[in-house]
Amino acid sequence: MATDVVMPQMGESITEGTLTKWLKKPGDTVARDEPLFEISTDKVDAEIPSPAAGILGAIKVEEGATVTVGTVVCAIEEAGSSPAAPAPAAPAKAESVTPAATTTAANDAAAPAPAPEAPAAAAGPGTEVPMPQMGESITEGTLTKWLKKVGDKVERDEPIFEISTDKVDAEIPSPAAGTLTEIKVQEGQTVTVGSIVAVIGGGAAAPVAAPKAAAPAPAAAPAAAPVASASAGETPRSSPLVRKIASENNVDLSGVAGSGASGRITKQDILGHLEGAPSAPSAAPAPVVAAPATTPTPAAPKAAPAPAYSPAPGELVPLSKMRSIIAKRMVESKATSPHVHTVFKVDMTRIVKLREKEKNKYEQRNGVKLTYMPFITRAAINALRKHPIVNAAMQGDAILYNKNINIGIAVALDWGLIVPVIKQTEEKNFLGITRAIVDVADRARNKKLAPDEVSGGTFTLTNSGIFGEQFGTPIIAQPQSAILGIGGLNKEPMVLTDKDGNDSIAIRWIQRFTLGFDHRTIDGADAGKFMTDFKQYLENWTEDIG
Structure with a gap:
């Protein structure tokens, strides 16, 4: 046997x-x-x-x-x-x-x-498309929009419809190549997981997938260009897989920025480096920079029609699926956790000056913009390491001390709010956090998140300060014990005391942070200690940003 x-x-x-x-x-x-x-x-x-x-x-x-x-x-x-x-x-x-x-x-x-x-591409009987399982506890989903119509040809893995569940809004890819021959569930309908929503007829479109998948490999020659000027030094930490990919594409790993712990180069780092490789040949950078700038331009008109759906005065509008879920979760959280909030004022002047000095070089070096969020996230991770009770959760009559720090980042969408989760943040360095924040935010706005990327959070950050508020009192995302609200960043007069005890007034960059916490698990003293360490980490920043 x-x-x-x-x-x-x-x-x-x-x-x-x-x-x-x-x-x-x-x-x-x-x-x-x-x-x-x-x-x-x-x-x-x-x-x-x-x-x-x-x-x-x-x-x-x-x-x-x-x-x-x-x-x-x-x-x-x-x-x-x-x-x-x-x-x-x-x-x-x-x-x-x-x-x-x-x-x-x-x-x-x-x-x-x-x-x-090739056999997968062969024409044959229709392929049924079921409502997918979008999370362990999800039993149903609402089909919110069809991206294809009957008679349209589709490629394997090409998005064909959008769904909304308790956890995530997502585009669902086709399980096969062919022609959309039947739509069984209309927009707006809620059906159980496994229900057949459409049928894909056999077609010959699938063979295209194989050449597409194989095509990137011969692009090894251009990949060498970005690393031609890579600085010599120690070989950075990486896995055999990363080294294999680098070898096959003639990439010098010393020229790849690692986002893992201690600068370790991950699979995502090397693939991201290769994806950016075509932009490197000689005089090509200028056109490549211009291309992304022009790409979003057509997107703006697409967003413009949204206001057309604004309700008329006096109109009764049913809650959307997402809005309904948010409402339910907020009521549940307030009924479950005795909320307490504490507000700390942080002098962000050091961070502001560092960012202004480094942001252009940082983006050129790493391909991502330098915002304030990774600074705040890293400070929170540091404080959570020191105060694990803030990263804990009530579980029945016991407290579960989570082994990982999984940070939820609240993302405001035109149609609601979603909180993608960056898992195991304690293993990522500053660059890794920066890339992860940009990645999940972009994919949240484009409905590309997987179900497990919006669950499993242990602590949440919500940045409502971008809308101008001084500070807020956010509601905890259950079953977590705490949430950190990020207020607006503004110049304010502040009394400074020198080492000799002399006072003076100076203009400083001030930001207010609110910790909302569950008083069942976290005492006021624990919250105060957490916020004190969080504040000191930001005000005395020494970490290398990569």
Whole structure:
């Protein structure tokens, strides 16, 4: 009897892993717990042990392939039985590899990879499109908008409709290429998870996907351009996967900014670097900078029609799905947690001067704008490390001390409010936090967030100060114990005392921060200590911003 060996779960937020090296070959005898293969994820590189003793049978996933957690990568046959022939491995691999594998450029070395894609493209019976499961506790979703109409051709993974649930608004991709032949659920309808909402007829559009996925690999030559002037020095920390991608694309890792702990270069860092590579050749930077500037311009008219939906005076307008959910959650939170708020005034002058001095160079160096949010987020993370009770949550008659600091960032949308969560922020440096904030905010506005990216938060930041308020008293996002409200940043006169005790009045940049906390778990003294450390971190900033 064979024992399947699967891609293991290497962390709570890890959904996939790259198999970087086989330590055994088909036909080899293996002992239980003997290392079989190596994997690389965003968080860890590890050797994976065999779950049983026996003989390694067919290898279903080749080196360099990225697969989802739970995918069968090989089988261990009982000793004395004939191991499965390794030949069929390539087709099996193609079925289990996720679309993410194509982005690593690692599978491009496997010549048979595009071939197994062809059967998926073959015309055949219609493919049913179900209402997806958008979170463990989600049982239904509202189909808010169709992005395609009956008769339209669609590519695999092309968005075809939008849904709204308790957790997230999202665009849902097509599970197959073909033609949209039937729409079973109309806009505005709420249906249970698994309900069939549409049918995709067989079509020949899918083969396009294979050349598209394979195309980035030959672009290795331009990739060398941005690193031609990379400064020499120690090789930065990175995983085997990152080094493999860098090697295949002739990238010097010393020229890639790492966003992981201690400057570690992650898979996202190297892929982001490669995506920006085409902008580097000689005199190309100017046009490339201009292109993003012109791209948003057409978007502005698209946003303009929104005011046309403004209700007329006296009109009764039903709550949208998102508005209804927000209302329900806010009432629940106020009924659940005895809210207390404390306001601290922080002198942000040091941060303002640092940002003004570095913002242009920072954006040129890292490809993201330098805002105040990463400074505030890093200060909050530092304070949460020192005061874990603020990062805790009530669970029945006990307090759960969360092992990770998962920061929710409230994002105001034209149609409501959403709070994407940046997981395991304690493992990210300043640059990593900066990139993560920009990423989740952009994808929240474009309805590209996955369900697990709007759940699991342990502490929330909400920046209503951008609208001009001095400070607010935000409501806690359950089951968290605290939320930090960010007030407006303004110049104010302030009394300063020098080391000799002399007072003077100076103009300083002042910002007010409000900690809303659940008095069941957090005492006033704990809240005060947390805010004192948060304030001192900002006022005496020493951290390298990268």
